[in-house]
Amino acid sequence: MDNRYPYRKGFLMFQSEYKIQSITQLNPTTYSLVLECAELAAESWCGRFVNIRCGEKPLRRPISISEIDKENGTITLVFEVRGEGTEWLSTRRAGEKLDVLGPLGNGFFPDSAKRAIFIGGGIGCPPMLGAAQEYGENAEAILGFRSAAQIILLDKFKACCQSVDVTTNDGSFGVRGFVTDVLADKLSENKDCVVYACGPMPMLKGVAQMCAQNDVQCFVSLEQRMGCGVGACLVCACKTHEADGEHMRHVCKNGPVFDAKEVDFGG
Amino acid sequence: MDNRYPYRKGFLMFQSEYKIQSITQLNPTTYSLVLECAELAAESWCGRFVNIRCGEKPLRRPISISEIDKENGTITLVFEVRGEGTEWLSTRRAGEKLDVLGPLGNGFFPDSAKRAIFIGGGIGCPPMLGAAQEYGENAEAILGFRSAAQIILLDKFKACCQSVDVTTNDGSFGVRGFVTDVLADKLSENKDCVVYACGPMPMLKGVAQMCAQNDVQCFVSLEQRMGCGVGACLVCACKTHEADGEHMRHVCKNGPVFDAKEVDFGG
Amino acid sequence: MADLRVNIAGVAFKNPVITASGTFGFGQEYARLYDISKLGGISCKGTTLEPRMGNLSPRIAETPSGILNSVGLQNPGVEGFLKNDLPLLENTDTVVIANIAGSQIEDYIETVRRLQGSSVDMIEMNISCPNVKEGGVSFGTSPESVERITKQVKAVAEQPLIVKLTPNVTDIAEIAAAAEAGGADAISLINTLTGMKIDIETRRPLLKNNTGGMSGAAVFPVALRMVWQAANRVQIPVIGLGGITKWQDAVEMLLAGATAVQIGTANFTDAYTPLKVIEGLDAYLDAHGEKSVMDIVGKVQVW
Amino acid sequence: MADLRVNIAGVAFKNPVITASGTFGFGQEYARLYDISKLGGISCKGTTLEPRMGNLSPRIAETPSGILNSVGLQNPGVEGFLKNDLPLLENTDTVVIANIAGSQIEDYIETVRRLQGSSVDMIEMNISCPNVKEGGVSFGTSPESVERITKQVKAVAEQPLIVKLTPNVTDIAEIAAAAEAGGADAISLINTLTGMKIDIETRRPLLKNNTGGMSGAAVFPVALRMVWQAANRVQIPVIGLGGITKWQDAVEMLLAGATAVQIGTANFTDAYTPLKVIEGLDAYLDAHGEKSVMDIVGKVQVW
């Protein structure tokens, strides 16, 4: 049943304890953590994620791989404190070990010869970074935040992308408004591109609609509450409308990146 | 129903976070922890205990107050790592805060004019120390350990007691054998004393029997699994045979120190 | 400051937070820590007609996020309660609930009779105890027996009667309906879920009673589901308990349909839990622009 | 190295550790992490006659030491199972258990018929699903219906039949006895305890299905008690599960009377749990001078 989104067999996954090389605070609630995990980094590519054991919590927490440094055998995770699990994660220290399962998911399959627009909303920005780095000159980024205080990774995006637009809801930095405002301008100028987006559901829905109206291919990275993270428990369901009908796909196995025109944003 | 062992009303108890002044390892599994808790120290006396919250555990861990320093507003707790709660406790660091409920229980009511023999078995030694310090010249101690490696607090007992005998099961230090062997000798010489004992149940039973046979008053400090620690939940029951019949007393409220001749060591 | 008052069967509570039977004694121990008149109510230790010694120790074991207990209803008997324990609560400005138990219907009836004319504000009937006549299964597990005992006990009780339900049943809504049909003025749920723990070194159950009642955070999802199911079935007020450890849990219980909550095991972990729940609830109502706690009762919006 | 082999209804298991239905897919995902032929057995994802989409997301919520799930039996249907999933397990040297479900007896019977002649070693019948004909209550909650469905399904099954019991019942021993009377070759328990969780900001249940099944460490004491009660009642082998997260839990289950154990939710926390349980069990037996795992089954010494 999963033939549309084949899970790449043969790729390795690991569950092991890896050393935290560094942990840095990016804004009042967001942290960047570099993990020494050569074997895991070797199997990673942008858009994939790892599942992290947080103290005594029964469920691991899924966090996207933001940057990959295969040479040094590290990956960078950027996460926001949302609840007890991420709170625990934010209090780890360099040198400690972290129990990590991964890499997981299909991630992006970038075709970096094409012009690509990367759209990140808040904590949806980090998963875009690795892919933008692959596209380099062909990458344009639109990053949306609530206000200036929340901005993260701007320098990193600037370092790799051709252009970076920032929007804030309150206008405290960049364009006042939403990422879709900037996207509309860009698409009205040139529709020859692919759009990648990650962020809150309303944003993804807006981006997907705009792309559909403009006949632009769009991939969205979805979040869903997870159990196993590997495709075995079927809890992370996402309804899709595909050519052959309705399906219940799974964010951890078939995603987290989906073709936006197939995603049922209602379900 | 609790009139035989009146809970001293009017004494204060506290539940608060207190700073750990120091934590030191005494032997491979035993730690000594000094807590800065002036208000709690002021209401403490020997034989009482505190109930310590250990991480996320639903039940607090009862630990006896070993030494009290009212002047400096500290108490000393000596504990052995037995399971997850005490393991957690052993990894605390000076400067951190500990959530403590106490002081609890009746403890000893020392009549320090009398000759007293303090018997401690292993981790049963610490609760005896504070009382022995009060008796000073009138205190004699018999401390039993499995072997030399387990010995704790010997210098402290030596510093306050008239005499200290140590027994080890394997003879690696002091007398090979049990505390009762030494007690038998002492009682055969002089029965004019009171005996206080804390340690494993078989030891307490042996000490109690020997005292009963010799008509020597004996108080034992008992352990029982606890819920509230304050007398509200009735889980820490200990059966007693008193003049007016059988009772179910509670270690946290009526004890932890009981008159040995009333304790039902079977129940 | 939102209005925290609730009214259950004509009894006015200053707030919807009650301490649960068996975990709070008769209030005096915790009165040494804080002013217990701040509580909405106190459900006293389960009381039987005659004094009971209870089971042998150990009577408690810790489990993941929960505990097991097998106190076995140790209590001074209803006369001891009336003589020694109740008087100490007489000047405390909180609702005093007598929690009663027995092994035959006659015991319950006689216990309630003795409570007539006392200062007890309400009676909570614990029907999780084994019913000797019906062969050891508890009164609380068949709708017929729940209705019958409720009717008979209600007949002799002047005080409003709360029937406390056991969760060890197939269909809690049916049991709740039976209590209502029997004339209960309110129901409270849940009592403990029966559980066990074995020491793998001694190969003996940790509890001397072999099995015990599970309570604490671990059971909260089951309790919440049952409160929701029961509240959807009956018209009488529902008091929700089982695993409440923080104010957020209390809000969930109220949203699920409880008019008040009880706090049990959490008292052991943090003695101030009931006060923290009262404060948290108040702040939640203020933050959400709710004038009265009653405005959120049953307001869960199911999918 | 103690002898870890057990035999359940004529089926030889190399060790008593089985992965639980619904938490381990059809084994292939975890096969990327370790050699799944090290497992005693694999209970496959619950399979129905027709493919099912399952419930809408969110389908999972975390609770204190546990989880709630409401997958709603998403599965490719028995034909999909036979065609795509079972073949991948054919070269794996472990016991393959097909877990089946349905909403009418006829569905169960037809599903089992289709499994005849396949490489499935055993069938585990999940009777916690709502019974459409009997008005939505589950097949597993009345002794009569358990006996009836067991008898009818057993009649068409060549493979040994395990009946998987729901814990949401008043008297588990009675249900276990009914399964035995119906001809079950073994029973497994427990399935999930029904629970709920509400988001206090949105005032909606966290699960789109409103309620879900609770599993994980939190339920272990309840599961252990039920396994003990069931094992004391029936002669057929009992497979114990519910909240096992470490080898010590498995030992408790065996002491309580289980011949084998299943590991579910713990796979999510630590994918290596089944292997760690096998190793720990082996070391425990050696340390206690036990030659075979069978020597500790049912050896709890009650007070």
Ligand SMILES: Cc1cc2nc3c(=O)[nH]c(=O)nc-3n(C[C@H](O)[C@H](O)[C@H](O)COP(=O)(O)OP(=O)(O)OC[C@H]3O[C@@H](n4cnc5c(N)ncnc54)[C@H](O)[C@@H]3O)c2cc1C
């Ligand atoms: C594929 C994927 C990639 C992600 N990448 C990132 C990332 O790079 N950086 C980042 O900050 N966050 C990311 N998230 C979201 C992150 O997983 C959640 O914020 C986190 O699980 C919250 O855990 P908590 O204990 O702090 O919160 P709690 O609310 O206490 O968590 C309770 C439960 O709900 C789950 N949960 C809560 N929110 C979410 C959510 N949004 N998505 C999935 N599960 C959730 C938790 O995992 C846990 O099981 C990602 C989610 C997914 C599915």
Ligand SMILES: Cc1cc2nc3c(=O)[nH]c(=O)nc-3n(C[C@H](O)[C@H](O)[C@H](O)COP(=O)(O)OP(=O)(O)OC[C@H]3O[C@@H](n4cnc5c(N)ncnc54)[C@H](O)[C@@H]3O)c2cc1C
């Ligand atoms: C009044 C009193 C005073 C004590 N004083 C000391 C002391 O000064 N130093 C010291 O090292 N130990 C003392 N103990 C024993 C100490 O409480 C236990 O070793 C500790 O609770 C074990 O917790 P754990 O989480 O490490 O072990 P676990 O076995 O994981 O604990 C599981 C549960 O059992 C309880 N428990 C386990 N063993 C005991 C025990 N022996 N007594 C009571 N409850 C137990 C725990 O509190 C917990 O609720 C005392 C006990 C009592 C009752």
Ligand SMILES: Cc1cc2nc3c(=O)[nH]c(=O)nc-3n(C[C@H](O)[C@H](O)[C@H](O)COP(=O)(O)O)c2cc1C
């Ligand atoms: C030690 C203990 C003793 C209890 N005794 C009684 C009792 O006498 N009568 C009663 O109705 N419930 C009794 N209970 C059950 C509690 O009142 C409550 O229903 C249960 O513990 C669930 O709530 P909780 O999770 O908040 O503790 C007792 C619970 C505990 C832990």
Ligand SMILES: Cc1cc2nc3c(=O)[nH]c(=O)nc-3n(C[C@H](O)[C@H](O)[C@H](O)COP(=O)(O)O)c2cc1C
């Ligand atoms: C996500 C999930 C899906 C499940 N699906 C099934 C199923 O399809 N069939 C079944 O019999 N049990 C199913 N179960 C129940 C488990 O097999 C097991 O009985 C239960 O989770 C208790 O064990 P545990 O605490 O080890 O998880 C499922 C459990 C979970 C968590």
Ligand code: FES
């Ligand atoms: S989280 Fe288990 S299938 Fe996706």
Ligand code: FES
């Ligand atoms: S621990 Fe609650 S009465 Fe002793």
